[in-house]
Amino acid sequence: MNIETLGIWLGAFFTLCIFSFLYKDNPFYKLAEHVFVGISAGYGVALEFQNVFLPNLWNPLTKEGKLIMLVPLVLGVLLFTRFVSRISWLSRWSIGLLIGIYSGIAIIGFGSGDLVAQIHGNLLPLWGGNDLLTLFNNWILTVGLITCLIYFFFSKEHKGSFGILARVGIYFLMLSFGASFGYTVMSRMSLLIGRFYFLYGDWLGILPQ
């Protein structure tokens, strides 16, 4: 048995172990679950060590003599002070730096990529110029946008005409939730199809070509 065949058999065994949960919880499912968690954690640690720690920090510091790398080294070590309650506050410096960098990047990205672009994209012509279907779509989008925003406006009680518009907003939201649920079902079915393809094709070899 070569290594590839062994891999397929192991994959099939663990797939069936996971599927067995559909009947009820059992030791085979637990085994597969624990093996998965263990391997994922081990793979993650090894990968981070080889892919991040060695090339980005250790090698530049020790082989190329870049002393500036002592700064990230110290910041990295400070993160581990969380395990010692007496000095755990030192880890806040590293965490603060991480949060600051990621927040800065995210805010700029959100501002230019989402906020401005999406507001601009929703300023659509509602009459003239376009074909009827495009105009119809523009109206749906605009009405949906305004009524959904009204629904999330809580400073005024949802009564009277304001309440009716908020109600319309709820229907638009329900439609979007329905579409999201449909896509979620499609996604999960695709994963199931992928697994069945593996079991019937790669493992058992009984699928028609």
Added chain:
Amino acid sequence: MKRLLETINSLDRRYIFLFIGLAVSLPLFFPIGIKFTVTHPVQGFYDTIEKVPNDSKILMSCDYDPGSAPELYPMTISALEQMFKKDLKVIITCLWPAGPPLVEKALAHVAAQYNKQPGIDYVNLGFKEGREVVMVSMGASIPNTFPTDYHGKPVSRIPIMQGITNFKDVAMIVNISAGYPGTKEWVQQVQSRYQIDLVTGCTAVSAPEFYPYYQTGQLKGLLGGMKGAAEYEKLVGIKGLGTRGMDAQSISHLTVFLFILIGNLAYFALRFVKGKASR
């Protein structure tokens, strides 16, 4: 009647699993060949790549792992087929740790068919930790962000990487995304800053989140889940896992729909019967 309704209402969920299993399995053995049409976002994905001049360099970021491979691996294969057919040079990066081996598998499958050479026609730069920071860093320098390829070869010695500094040196970006980091971050951090053409293939569960980007033109094309993969395969002219899975997909959806319908009808009918009996 009441007993039947009560049975349906308290049906053991394992029967539903069994029916779903059959609904997915049977079409795999007995294909029906349900017809489907190509939608605008998928056509946009295909056309954007087609418009790129031959011999151009394209950046492809494969941000997924085996957990979403059934949806995204067929897209990777089809995209590589289309790009290699057009003699485009492909630079591949990964922001998900388990992505590079899948890319290697896809390249081994497609590159050999088109007689493409590693390092000359394509390169797998592997995984880099850092999420959005990696994207921002690539905007300054791709070779500094990925100093070696997946096999450890310095990019300075890789022919396809000659003349590549940052995003302005690639014709467009193809993103295959399973979540974070992925399409949203490519739009926010790269497309909006550098105004570069971006197309994406994503899991169905995340597709609704990205349609607004397609509507605003931030994404030039969008493949949503296995359905998107199947439509794209139709355009590229191959019959891959996406196309072969469409029958199973359709029948299983029909089964879910029937269960929802029967469950709701039984629920309301039982409420009606009980109400009538109590009056």
